[in-house]
Amino acid sequence: MILATECDTANEVICAPANVNDLFEFDAWFTVGGLAFTRTTFLMLLAALIVVALLYFGLRKQRLVPSKFDAVIEGLVGFVRDDVARDIIGPDSRKYLPYLLSIFLFILIGNLFEVTPLINFPITSRMAIPLFLSLVTYFIFVIVGFGKNRFRYLIDTAWPKTVPVGLRPLVGLIELVSVFFLRPLTLAVRLFANMVAGHLMLTLLLGSGVIFIAAVGDIGARSLIGVPWLAFGLFIFVFEIVVSLLQAYIFTLLSAVYIESSIHFEH
Amino acid sequence: MEGNIELLKGALALVGYGLGAIGPGIGIGIVAGNAITAMARQPEMQGTIRTTMFLGIAFTEALALIGFVLFFIA
Numbered sequence: 001m002i003l004a005t006e007c008d009t010a011n012e013v014i015c016a017p018a019n020v021n022d023l024f025e026f027d028a029w030f031t032v033g034g035l036a037f038t039r040t041t042f043l044m045l046l047a048a049l050i051v052v053a054l055l056y057f058g059l060r061k062q063r064l065v066p067s068k069f070d071a072v073i074e075g076l077v078g079f080v081r082d083d084v085a086r087d088i089i090g091p092d093s094r095k096y097l098p099y100l101l102s103i104f105l106f107i108l109i110g111n112l113f114e115v116t117p118l119i120n121f122p123i124t125s126r127m128a129i130p131l132f133l134s135l136v137t138y139f140i141f142v143i144v145g146f147g148k149n150r151f152r153y154l155i156d157t158a159w160p161k162t163v164p165v166g167l168r169p170l171v172g173l174i175e176l177v178s179v180f181f182l183r184p185l186t187l188a189v190r191l192f193a194n195m196v197a198g199h200l201m202l203t204l205l206l207g208s209g210v211i212f213i214a215a216v217g218d219i220g221a222r223s224l225i226g227v228p229w230l231a232f233g234l235f236i237f238v239f240e241i242v243v244s245l246l247q248a249y250i251f252t253l254l255s256a257v258y259i260e261s262s263i264h265f266e267h
Numbered sequence: 268m269e270g271n272i273e274l275l276k277g278a279l280a281l282v283g284y285g286l287g288a289i290g291p292g293i294g295i296g297i298v299a300g301n302a303i304t305a306m307a308r309q310p311e312m313q314g315t316i317r318t319t320m321f322l323g324i325a326f327t328e329a330l331a332l333i334g335f336v337l338f339f340i341a
Contacts, residue, residue, distance in 0.1 A: 083314070083318070087315075087318065088318075182329065182333070185333075185336070186328075186329040186332050186333070189332045189333075189335065189336055190325065190328060190329075190332055193332060193335050246321075249321070250321055250325055253318065253321060253322065253325075254322070254325055257322060
């Protein structure tokens with residue numbers, strides 16, 4: 001995409017880049033009842049399919065000695081079950097484990113598309129997907145909160161009993177905004193912003209590195225400037241793998257924490 | 268050179284986001300630094316400390332993220 005920008009590197013010092021939205025918006029392949037089926041839609045379905053396939057083939061039969069693939073999948077499942085669900089939510093974590101496991105794996109696969117050759121597009125960098133996932137988490141913890149505590153959930157959030165009376169309106173207002181508005185927003189934006197930033201950095205560094213090196217015939221020795229950029233881009237590439245894992249983990253962890261705060265609601 | 272309000276707004280939003288990132292930057296530094304101290308003192312608590320550290324970072328980061336959103340809105 002960025003390579004398609006028409007720019008004569010021999011004459012122009014600064015090339016005006018194409019619109020940044022070109023990196024994130026794709027043309028519709030076909031339209032179904034007003035909904036466009038784009039590359040992002042396809043990748044989203046692919047990610048869901050990969051998650052199902054991984055779990056199905058990884059946990060299909062229980063062997064005495066698991067194969068290497070089985071061990072990896074069991075490790076992932078065990079990580080979410082023990083380190084996220086059980087450690088955070090506690091004894092009744094089994095009810096929420098399927099949800100936490102599916103969002104963890106879906107976000108992980110979606111993020112790793114960023115560094116997958118030939119795909120190179122993190123689906124979580126389109127706001128619709130993180131926003132939808134965070135809204136699901138939002139509805140779960142709000143419904144659980146009202147289900148377990150009835151209207152005490154809303155009243156005690158807005159009028160916290162553990163705070164001195166004078167401060168209650170202020171703390172209550174902050175709590176109300178933070179629980180019911182900022183939680184879902186920051187949950188979605190954290191994932192979205194990290195993935196957008198990573199995708200932009202990778203495209204700019206690797207893209208400009210390749211463009212400069214490819215233009216060696218036109219600009220001669222000046223194309224050497226592309227080498228450090230490409231090297232830095234490759235360094236960021238490895239860094240982005242870590243970010244992908246970390247963001248999937250943090251999204252799941254925060255979902256678990258929010259659900260836990262609704263179950264054991266004490267104010 | 269007519270006064271281009273749109274350009275000015277974009278530039279101001281950039282400066283605003285830069286200012287908004289200072290506080291969370293310091294905060295995340297404090298969180299991570301103290302987590303490292305805690306891990307060095309009690310390596311057996313590493314798992315719990317790491318989880319709590321990520322939580323602290325996530326909550327601190329929220330302020331920077333709000334700035335990020337406001338940058339797009341502005």
